Amino acid sequence: MPEAWSRLRGPARADRRLLEVMRALPSLPASLEAGAGEIVQRAELHGLSDVVFDAWREGGVHLDDALARAVLSRRVARELDHEAHLAMLGRIDGAFERTGLRGVLLKGALFAERYYPRPAARGTTDIDLLVGEADLGAATAALATIGYRASEAASEARFRREHHHLHFHHPGALPLELHFHAYRGFGQVMRSEPLIARSVRSSRHRALRVLAPEDELVYLAVHAAAHRFGRLSWLYDIKLLIAAMTPAQIAVAGERARELGFARAVAFAAHLLASDFGVDRANVAPLGDAGRVRDAVVAVLAPEPPRPLARSATRLAYTVALCDSPSAAARYVKHATVGHARRILGLDP
Numbered sequence: 001m002p003e004a005w006s007r008l009r010g011p012a013r014a015d016r017r018l019l020e021v022m023r024a025l026p027s028l029p030a031s032l033e034a035g036a037g038e039i040v041q042r043a044e045l046h047g048l049s050d051v052v053f054d055a056w057r058e059g060g061v062h063l064d065d066a067l068a069r070a071v072l073s074r075r076v077a078r079e080l081d082h083e084a085h086l087a088m089l090g091r092i093d094g095a096f097e098r099t100g101l102r103g104v105l106l107k108g109a110l111f112a113e114r115y116y117p118r119p120a121a122r123g124t125t126d127i128d129l130l131v132g133e134a135d136l137g138a139a140t141a142a143l144a145t146i147g148y149r150a151s152e153a154a155s156e157a158r159f160r161r162e163h164h165h166l167h168f169h170h171p172g173a174l175p176l177e178l179h180f181h182a183y184r185g186f187g188q189v190m191r192s193e194p195l196i197a198r199s200v201r202s203s204r205h206r207a208l209r210v211l212a213p214e215d216e217l218v219y220l221a222v223h224a225a226a227h228r229f230g231r232l233s234w235l236y237d238i239k240l241l242i243a244a245m246t247p248a249q250i251a252v253a254g255e256r257a258r259e260l261g262f263a264r265a266v267a268f269a270a271h272l273l274a275s276d277f278g279v280d281r282a283n284v285a286p287l288g289d290a291g292r293v294r295d296a297v298v299a300v301l302a303p304e305p306p307r308p309l310a311r312s313a314t315r316l317a318y319t320v321a322l323c324d325s326p327s328a329a330a331r332y333v334k335h336a337t338v339g340h341a342r343r344i345l346g347l348d349p
Helices: 003-009 013-024 036-045 049-058 065-099 108-115 133-144 156-162 192-198 213-226 232-244 247-260 263-277 281-287 292-301 308-322 326-344
Strands: 103-106 127-130 165-169 176-179 181-185 188-191 208-210
Touching: 013 036, 013 049, 013 232, 013 263, 036 049, 036 065, 049 065, 065 103, 065 108, 065 127, 065 133, 065 208, 103 108, 103 192, 108 208, 108 232, 127 192, 133 165, 133 176, 156 165, 156 326, 181 192, 181 213, 188 192, 188 213, 192 213, 213 232, 213 247, 213 263, 232 263, 247 263, 247 281, 263 281, 263 292, 263 308, 292 308, 308 326
Parallel strands: 103 208, 127 176
Antiparallel strands: 103 127, 165 176, 181 188
16 A cells, blocks of 8 residues: 555545556556446546546446446536637737737646646646746736736735735636746745746747746646645646656756755655655656655645644644755745734734
């Protein structure tokens, strides 16, 4: 039994079986057909039901008709959502091209187009768009020309000051997060400008680009770590990306994680990929090693408890454990403490 994920997710049998499925991909033995309904239900929660179902069908495994109908109906909806997502990205690209802006699309439909055999199998709930911090105003104006409006919530001022993105809404499309940094957390800021400078062209667009593979690996690992690895799909994304990278690119990603100050978060993601997804440890070794003790501590702290106080306390300890240095940990603790105090005092929503 893969020990790291069992520590992360507890003793739930359904998640253990789902992990068996994910380790077996791309082929699935017929023995995993038993309990398929429960596995697919858990896979849906983790954003992987289409991936699992497609593997079973391609392997010729017969599944219950009712289960097949339920999955296929959701598949149709996801196919339509994916096409609508791509259409909106085309409109954003046009708006940016007319304004002379350059942006980078994070995760989402373009990641699926590049790495998933059937791109619509990777569901998306929003659009993540990265721009230079100095281009935030121009990007806001460009998005307004196609119907996106910046959120007027009082909390947006805090997001601008303390976080890394602002929220935009459209009456007929997915919500959009406009990132002026790729990420802020673990006591560090992953600034947008170097990532945009190293980005590569999207085959579909003129103004919109995608991250260089080395940067994308670091970003995806940090994003998953920030959300405490709550969804298996985030690790599966990284597995697919690593499978498409050369050893030299993976080595550069490890160096870049250290340069950017997110080495421990990336190393822990690599540990989970090896322990729980069956990725060859030699392939992810260049991404670093957080150490057995730290891995064990972080794995215990990762699950989010249901009670708010316990959730906040474990998040603090979890994040500190993945900060790269004492100074980064101190910055994170100060940021978290001040932010929490401002909300208690009613200074921030």
